[in-house]
Amino acid sequence: MSQSPETPRPAPAAASQTPNRNQPEKELWICYPSLKATLPKLAGLAAVVVVAMVIIHFIIGSISGGNHSSGKEWFWLITIGVLVLAGAFARYLILYRSVQYRLTTQRIILNKGILTKVTHEVELEQYKDISVSQNLMERLVGCGDVLVTTGDPSSPTVRLDDVFDPVSRKETIRTAARDRKLALGLLLREDI
Numbered sequence: 001m002s003q004s005p006e007t008p009r010p011a012p013a014a015a016s017q018t019p020n021r022n023q024p025e026k027e028l029w030i031c032y033p034s035l036k037a038t039l040p041k042l043a044g045l046a047a048v049v050v051v052a053m054v055i056i057h058f059i060i061g062s063i064s065g066g067n068h069s070s071g072k073e074w075f076w077l078i079t080i081g082v083l084v085l086a087g088a089f090a091r092y093l094i095l096y097r098s099v100q101y102r103l104t105t106q107r108i109i110l111n112k113g114i115l116t117k118v119t120h121e122v123e124l125e126q127y128k129d130i131s132v133s134q135n136l137m138e139r140l141v142g143c144g145d146v147l148v149t150t151g152d153p154s155s156p157t158v159r160l161d162d163v164f165d166p167v168s169r170k171e172t173i174r175t176a177a178r179d180r181k182l183a184l185g186l187l188l189r190e191d192i
Contacts, residue, residue: 023183028103028176031169037162038092040137045088053077101160103173106180108148108158122158125186126150127177132166146170 060073094114102109110120128151134144144166148158163169 023105025104025106028105028172029169030100030102031160031163032101033096033099033162034141034143034164035092035096036141036164037138037143038089038096039141041092042085042089046085049081049084053081096162099161101163103169103176105176108173110158110160120155120158122148122150122152122155124173124177124180125184126152127173127181130170130174132170134166138162146173148173 057073057077098112098114100111102111106124108122108124112118112120127148129149131147131149132144133147138144143162143164146160146163146166146169148160150156150158160166160169
């Protein structure tokens with residue numbers, strides 16, 4: 001039986017663009033805070049350590065009566081400075097690797113912790129707005145923070161700190177949220 005000309009038919013392109021409501025959840029990306037974001041912090045700490053070493057060297061010299069030609073002072077000052085910087089780097093490494101951000105086709109998942117883990121999930125249909133924050137140093141190393149505003153009363157904002165290439169991460173989250181809302185039939189005309 002043929003259809004009459006008045007019967008509306010869905011366009012094939014529109015039908016193929018609409019995601020299936022029952023699609024299995026797929027992982028879009030996993031990322032960690034970038035260690036590149038620590039470079040400005042470590043550089044600032046290194047500058048403070050060098051200034052402190054010079055000041056301590058002159059204080060020791062003035063206490064000892066100006067006789068500070070010994071290389072032992074510098075050896076210990078440099079050793080302590082290197083240990084402080086290595087400790088700071090190890091701290092950042094542990095902290096940064098204890099945080100994981102995941103984006104799936106249905107959720108944003110934040111895992112935090114070293115010995116104890118805390119998992120926080122936000123459904124993408126709760127997405128309201130998204131922004132990127134970068135200071136000058138973060139822009140130079142290509143890192144920044146992504147702030148997602150949601151309609152979830154338990155967590156109205158989700159912050160992804162120090163991610164590499166935050167603008168593309170933001171766009172991926174925005175697109176995934178739009179696709180999820182479209183799949184659930186929640187996308188309003190003004191959202192399109």
